[in-house]
Amino acid sequence: MAINNSNKSKLIYTFFAWGISGLIFFPILWTLLTSFKTEAEAISASPSLFMFDWTLVNYKDVLARSPYFDHFWNSVIISLGSSILGLLIAIPAAWSMAFMQTKRTKNLLMWMLSTKMLPPVGVLIPIYMLFRDFGLLDTKIGLVIVMTMINLPIMVWMLYTYFREIPGEILEASRMDGANIVDEIFHVLLPIALPGIASTLLLNVILAWNEAFWSLILTAANAAPLTAFIASYSSPEGLFYAKLSAASAMAIVPILILGWFSQKQLVRGLSFGAVK
């Protein structure tokens, strides 16, 4: 009977867990489903979950009426570019802090974290004016610079927590064997730290892909990533639910898939090492 009892509680917990998570996931599911409906069905007062005439016409319309792929490409360049550039700057810093700790290391880490707390509106006007004067408004390179800077503290922190887990003796041993610093980083540290570096890259691509303050303010038609492109649906196109859904689906599905791979890294990266 004991087994039966625990099975019963498992059944109850399963029921609630699926029910609640289903509710949480529902807006996304609804968007995906609506993207395959006709506009008339999308606003129907008695909406149907699955029983409707599935159509791809919304996707065709969105692709035909707007330079969707340009914006998609902008998102790819900006998020990947800023993450790679950020890694190149952050890896040496994290290496230095993890393996050559000084009294100041902790303060330095805290200071980097504090730069993340500077509200963007505190620097909004100067950044906007500097970008205008240097011709960086509405350019991909401008946004790559901004994304690199806002994600740099997170990258250094994440890499630091990964590097800390690598025993320093391995590096010392290679130094004893006469490896110079370049060898040490490229042939000893990087292969061991590769999973951590890949996770850092992944999380920062996601963060940059979804960033919506600077990308809305600093871009217009040319360099707008998907976050800014979707914002153009705020009115009145947003009332065409099926097309809004199709455009949204194309913007979020790639990152949803990447995101599901990065669950564990997300915890470490965004909790600044407080939760592992």
Next chain:
Amino acid sequence: MATTNSRSLAQLMLFPSVILLLAWMIVPLCMTLYFSFLDYNLLTPGNNEFIGFVNYEFFLTDPAFLESFFNTLLLVSGVLLITLVGGIGLAILLDQAIWGRNYVRIMVLAPFFVMPTVSALVWKNMLMNPVNGLFAHFAAWIGVTPVDFFAQIPLLSIIIIVSWQWLPFAALILLTAIQSLDREQLEAADLDGAGPFSKFLYIVLPHLSRAITAVILIETIFLLSIFAEILVTTSGGPGYASTNITYLIYTQSLLQFDVGGGSAGGIVAVILANIVAIFLMRIIGKNLEG
């Protein structure tokens, strides 16, 4: 010699990150500070006279500032409350033995990866629209008057949307923390006859304190500068009912071209964020040692 060599090398490796972050922070911040003392509007070109604290006086005595200050407080604390309570509940539920836990986890986590403009527009149009939205259909079906979310309860509507975006994050962090809980402690408590409530209060909650701190810290950083969700749903309205400080400064600087006033607002926002940051940094700093 090797040590002094590697010491200076270590400094060199830190150099790019530190210099870039310093430049990113200090240069624009000094410019904002400087502009905030000028009579500087892009629409009325003049010699941008130095006017002392007049911009601050205008910004701080503007009724819109007080309203958006309280809106910011409500938005941050409302979302924190919902995501923490909901997150703890979800974390405990997902920690139980259930069938298909991985699928449940994936569904719970999904909203976090949806870009803010998409989630705001989907909620605004497809769920909360008073005529064609799903909630309105549902209200009509059960026979009550549909709520016009963004006209009647604009700030609460935004709190709901933002909470939906951040609940997965809180749940995931707290779940990770709960899973590191020592099971023997709970079994021992069981033997001592502790009920589920006292087990939660005396064992689970203290164990989660560090994770809860992390959630509060990180969410506060992001929630203080909520922008896209307001821009695409209410544009801050009606009136200033859903304007937060970030949005207020945005309208002043980039829609009214008031560089001086916007800068004064920016400095005020920095000071307010610093007050929050000091508390949070202390806690994180403590955690670093532990």
